[in-house]
Amino acid sequence: MKNSNYYSNPSISQMEEWARVQTELKSKLIETDDLKFTKTIKEDNGEQIVEFDELSYIGGVDLSFENNEEDAIASLIILKYPSLEVIYENFSAVKLSLPYIAGFLAFREVTPLLDLLQILKKTNPDIFPQVIIVDGNGTLHPRRFGLASHLGVLANVPTIGVGKNFLQIDDGENLTMAHVKAAVKEKLKKGGDTYLLQGQSGMIWGAAVRSLDNTTNPIFVSVGHRISLETSIQIVLKCCRYRIPEPTRQADIRSREFIRNHILSDQSILQ
DNA sequence: GCGACAG
DNA sequence: ATCTTGTCGC
Numbered sequence: 001m002k003n004s005n006y007y008s009n010p011s012i013s014q015m016e017e018w019a020r021v022q023t024e025l026k027s028k029l030i031e032t033d034d035l036k037f038t039k040t041i042k043e044d045n046g047e048q049i050v051e052f053d054e055l056s057y058i059g060g061v062d063l064s065f066e067n068n069e070e071d072a073i074a075s076l077i078i079l080k081y082p083s084l085e086v087i088y089e090n091f092s093a094v095k096l097s098l099p100y101i102a103g104f105l106a107f108r109e110v111t112p113l114l115d116l117l118q119i120l121k122k123t124n125p126d127i128f129p130q131v132i133i134v135d136g137n138g139t140l141h142p143r144r145f146g147l148a149s150h151l152g153v154l155a156n157v158p159t160i161g162v163g164k165n166f167l168q169i170d171d172g173e174n175l176t177m178a179h180v181k182a183a184v185k186e187k188l189k190k191g192g193d194t195y196l197l198q199g200q201s202g203m204i205w206g207a208a209v210r211s212l213d214n215t216t217n218p219i220f221v222s223v224g225h226r227i228s229l230e231t232s233i234q235i236v237l238k239c240c241r242y243r244i245p246e247p248t249r250q251a252d253i254r255s256r257e258f259i260r261n262h263i264l265s266d267q268s269i270l271q
Numbered sequence: 272g273c274g275a276c277a278g
Numbered sequence: 279a280t281c282t283t284g285t286c287g288c
Contacts, residue, residue: 063278065279072279100279102276109278136277146277167277177275214288220277 007070007097010104018104022145028153029145034226035158036130039234050234055081058239059129060247061113061151063094064255070096074112075255076120077247078127084239084246088127090116091258102167103142106150117155130158131227131235133247137161140197140206140222142169152225159224160232161206162248166220173199184208184218191215192237196229207233211240219243 010018033039037054060077071093078088094112101108113134121128138148138161148161169175175197187195188210195208197220206222207229221236223229239245244252 063279065278067280069279100276100278102278105278141277148277161277163277165277168275170275 007099009099010101015101015104018107019143022106022143022150025150025153026143026145029139029149030226031139031223031228032226033228033231035231039231050238052081052235052238055130055235057081057087057127057129058235058247059117059132060135060245060249060251061116061132062135062248062251062255063109063112064252064259066259069099072096072112073255073258074109074116075251075258076113076116077251077254078120078129079239079247079250082238084241086250086254088120088124089250089254090119091255092116093262105136106145106147109136109147110150110154113151114155117157132157132159132224133236133239133245134159134161134224135163135248135251137163137167137206137220138222138224140167140169140220142171144205146222148222148224158226160227160236161220161222161224162236162245163220163222164244166208169197169199169205171199173201173203173205175199175205180208184210188216188218191240194233204229209233209236211237211243211245215243217243219245 040051042049058079058081063072063074065072074092076090080087098108134148137146148159152159191212193210197205208218209221236245
């Protein structure tokens, strides 16, 4: 007997409706740089060096779970750039009303993230992020409108999507797991190396990026909103102390820590 | 039936 | 997403 109102699986027609919503919202998507800071490219003995001089605040968002799929802690972290020190963190305990379904992650997670952004805008507008890195894809998505894009459009803020696992795009685009694995092994030799995820149609969905020299497993970067893929990759790389860029890595670490400190799991009765 | 499946 | 110790290697 469950005393919680556990969510049920959405119907086919519900998912078709969600797909229509994604396609509709995508009309507002901006895939070029529309930023409140500038990018400068300097030449240093033939080496191109990218700098973001006016970039000061980068956000990271994530959700962590305790024992089940419905009780989560949403987190919003703000880091100072370029030091990457955490200057703000906020969490919110939420009960999710929908299950996870690949391709429809935003309908499960976007609302608590929007709420955290709204709170920040009200309480600390001075440190509102100039760009947010999201745990999940942007245009690397069957309808080119994953969580990062969804959050970006609804909040009207620049976002970058970063996935830890590849989401296959199979519409004759041939962007399959096998294809990408082979390309990654062949092309990504050192930290900073990038492989563009281009389909048969010529469309570019995102990029597989090697964060560091000493990490083989790539991350998958894609446009969220109001930023180009090139700039997205450059910013992500500047945030990588480890495989996962600091904004989302800190959001993950700190939301898990929040769970450890605030929620007593049902194991406590065993003591 | 089989493979895929962001978080 | 999450369950989890040691262990191999620089």
